[in-house]
Amino acid sequence: MKKVLVIIFVCLSFFSVAQEKKFKVILDAGHGGKDPGAAKNGCIEKHIALDVVLKIGKILESYPDFNVKYTRSTDVFIPLRDRAKIANDFEADLFVSVHCNSSVSPKPYGAMTLVMGLSRAGMNFEIAKAENAVISLEDNFKEKYEGFDPNNPNTQIGLRIMQEETLMQSINFASTVQSYFKNSLQRKDLGMHQQPLWVLDATVMPGVLIELGFLSxxxxxxxxxxxxxxxxxxxxxxxxxxxYKNNVRGTNTPPNVLQIKEPVIVEELPVMETVVDTSKVVDAAPEPLTPAELAYKVQISFSTKKLDLTPENFNGLANVTMIEVSGGYKYFYGLGTLEACKKFLAEAKQKGFASAFIVTPN
Ligand SMILES: [Zn+2]
Known part of the structure; x- marks a missing residue:
């Protein structure tokens, strides 16, 4: 009898190990219920987001190595806080949120991805701490959470390092999505952006918000x-x-074969100033920089007004650059490596741009 129990126990252990190794994905259809999201040209964002998310889930669920969870699988309202909590409780490996973009102008079109902004790393850290405070009550938490011990002050440093890695992984995933948008779907590539978004900041795993295109x-x-x-x-x-999973896990799960059906090619519209194009930096730095050096810049403000790029308009900051986006203008200070931009950021904050943050252009 004892032997039988041991065998059952061993089998159960194997089963739970196999379960744990599944790659957990949270699929988050934007909006829902009383919150329709954007509604233009007879399309409602919440419905398109849900349809796309359910289709993604169906593909992933056909693989034994994925464990998929939806923040919503029907047309219901889910507060942002709850979406983050669902993802954190599930201990997801990746958070994917699907949305549709919209603009006051009918002209902009194209796909973009958003990842957590560097400036909000502190906020994410606080939430991560709060969410993780209970884990010391769990068995084997030291193995399960890679040395995370809420009672040890050194853990805070560890958690910060994990966050930079989380951001890099999010960027990694976002750029894969973006390149498929461009190369397989021939969508206009509006690139990857770093933006403070609550749902991404409040989730403790790599996460990306995808804007499929403009309903407007x-x-x-x-x-x-x-x-x-x-x-x-x-x-x-x-x-x-x-x-992405194969990349971070070192696995060889065969990717789904793409069957792209008769894509409706969006007519190339004449390039208008209102089209979002982050590659177009007005008044760029005087010295040519390599692509690696162009990786970062500091966004100091957003305005619906077009301002002259003179230091007087920016509390004395010189060489400010600007890009036009739908609805207004983004103003940037500095251009260079992450290290360099950390200095530019400090300078901008000192000059009164308290909410400035570092962004990665395409
Ligand atoms: Zn949305």
Whole structure:
């Protein structure tokens, strides 16, 4: 009898180990219920986001090595805080939020991805601390949480390092998605952006918010509403998730074969100033920089007004650059390595731009 119990126990242990090794993905359909999100050209964001998310989930669920959870699988309202909590409680390996963009102008179109802004690392850290405070009550928490001990002051440093890694992994995943948007779907590539977003900041795992396209653009809204459009989006996002997992886990899960169906090619519109294009930096630094050096800059403000880039308009900061985005203008100070930008950021804050933050351009 004892022997039988031991065998059952061993089998159960193996089973739970196998379960734990599954790659956990949280799929978050933006908005829902009383919050429709954007509504333009007969399309409602919450419905498109949910359809795409369910299709992504269906692809991933066909693999035994994925464990998929949805923040919502029906048309219900879920507060942001709850979305983050669902992801954190699930101990997800990756958080993927799907949204549709919209602009007051019908012209902008294209896909973009958003990752947590560096400036909010502190906020994420506080939430991470609060969420993790209970784990010391769990068995084997030291192995489970890679040395995280809420009672040890040195742990705080460890957690900060984990966060930079989390951000780099988010950037890694976002750039895969972005390259599929461009190369497999021929969508206009609006690049990856760092932006303070509560749902990303409050989740403790790598996370990316995907803006599929602009519902305010008639052509793009047709694509997003179409069955083939939604299927195409879900295929490339699922594939990006599988590739990301293989990357971070060192596994060889075969990516889903893409079956991109008759993509409705969005007509190339004449390049208008209102089209979001982060690569277009007005008044760039005088010396040519290598692409690696161009990786970072400091966003000091956003305004609906176009300002002259003179130091008087920016509390004395010189060489401010600007890009036009839908709805206004983004102003930047400095351009260079992350190290250099940390100095620019300190300088900008000292000059009164308290909410300045470091961004990574394309
Ligand atoms: Zn949205």
């Amino acid at each position: 653009n008639l052509e793009e809204s047709k694509y997003m509403k179409s069955e083939e459009g939604k299927s195409n989006y879900s295929q490339i996002i699922a594939r990006s998730i599988i590739e």
